[in-house]
Structure formats: C-alpha cells, structure tokens
Amino acid sequence: MEIPTPAELREKRLRMGLKQADVARMAGISQSMVARIEAGSVDPRVSTLAKIVDVLQAAEHSTVTAATVMTAPVLSVNPDDPVNRAVEIMGQNGISQLPVLEGGVPVGCISESAIMSAMEEGGLHQTHRKLVQDYMEPGFPTVPPTAPIDTIVHLLHHNHAVIVVEQGKVQGVITKHDLISLIT
Missing domain, CATH: 3.10.580.10 (CBS-domain)
Known part of the structure; x- marks a missing residue:
C-alpha cells in the first residue's frame, strides 16, 4: 500500500470537489484533523488515513454527482x-x-x-x-x-x-x- 502525501490528499480532495468538512463528515473525523493532515502538521494513525483514502476513492469512482x-x-x-x-x-x-x-x-x-x-x-x-x-x-x-x-x-x-x-x-x-x- 502506497501512503499518499499530504499534498496528494489535498489535491485529490479538491479534484473531487469536496471540502475538508465533507471529507471529515464522511470519514467520521474532525475537519481540523483533515486540515492538519493536509498541512502535514500531524502524523495520523493508519486507520485515520485509511478512512480518508476510502472516502476519496469512493468519491473518485462515483460518476453521478449532486x-x-x-x-x-x-x-x-x-x-x-x-x-x-x-x-x-x-x-x-x-x-x-x-x-x-x-x-x-x-x-x-x-x-x-x-x-x-x-x-x-x-x-x-x-x-x-x-x-x-x-x-x-x-x-x-x-x-x-x-x-x-x-x-x-x-x-x-x-x-x-x-x-x-x-x-x-x-x-x-x-x-x-x-x-x-x-x-x-
């Protein structure tokens, strides 16, 4: 499993048209945690990072939008x-x-x-x-x-x-x- 960099997470989130709050809500974590992970100021648990990656992958595979x-x-x-x-x-x-x-x-x-x-x-x-x-x-x-x-x-x-x-x-x-x- 390749671990994405903070910049890669942010870029993928923006490409999916999601706000940090959207990712946080779907991953079951706080928006501030998403912001700190994207900024590289915190080293998240693997389970937290996996939740974010899952949310972003699900968003990427979805072709129907709001x-x-x-x-x-x-x-x-x-x-x-x-x-x-x-x-x-x-x-x-x-x-x-x-x-x-x-x-x-x-x-x-x-x-x-x-x-x-x-x-x-x-x-x-x-x-x-x-x-x-x-x-x-x-x-x-x-x-x-x-x-x-x-x-x-x-x-x-x-x-x-x-x-x-x-x-x-x-x-x-x-x-x-x-x-x-x-x-x-």
Whole structure:
C-alpha cells in the first residue's frame, strides 16, 4: 500500500470537489484533523488515513454527482413568511418539508411535523398567526454540485433532504425520492 502525501490528499480532495468538512463528515473525523493532515502538521494513525483514502476513492469512482440528481429551482420559504405560506406550498406540491432561505442562503427548514407539534401546543388559531421562524428547525446538510452520489446517499440516511450549494447560493435540492428515481 502506497501512503499518499499530504499534498496528494489535498489535491485529490479538491479534484473531487469536496471540502475538508465533507471529507471529515464522511470519514467520521474532525475537519481540523483533515486540515492538519493536509498541512502535514500531524502524523495520523493508519486507520485515520485509511478512512480518508476510502472516502476519496469512493468519491473518485462515483460518476453521478449532486448536480445530476438535484431538483431545481428549490421551493422554499423565508424566515419572516407566515407559516400558512409554508403549509400552502407543501400542500400544493405534495411535500412534507421546505428549506428556509434568507437571501438565497439556507438558514433552516420547516416541516409538517414541526407545524403539527406547534398546533398541539398552542392551538390552531395561535399557529395561523405565526411566522416560519417561529417553527424553524435546523437546516438540511449542504453539498457542492460536484459531490458524489455516495456522499448524498450517506447524508440521506440521516436527513430528509440535502441542499446543493455553490458559492454560498442554493442551486438545488435532493430528496430520497430523487435517488430512488435513479433506479428506473
């Protein structure tokens, strides 16, 4: 087994369109550890290095990227929109959650389950007058358009959607349904 140099790891990661945080998340290590390994300031365990190499090899073998499976444009709401606007968009489009964007940047999400919980706590009349920000949940994970399909599959095991972001702006969204439709 040939051990890659820090520069080779960094170059391969950049070629795959991955951020240090992406590699860290997929390898189950910290972003700072990836940065220190790439900088050559730490001598990692073989097991840690193997995790990074596995992530980069999987990304290299993937031909389907986030850009090829994403849905665009992205249906979304703003934090200051009335919650009934979110309900209306979800109902019209048969979806159960929406990203919350502020100036085109993801800041959270809102789901049917969060709205239902709010109705249970405060009653229908209280909920009707509230804003999206009152029921906003943490946002969906983000990936670059070049992220490999393996990364997206992994993220969708634990999330309802993945947002595709390029240069800080939302380009598309990927749901489990989008991936399942690849089978046909």
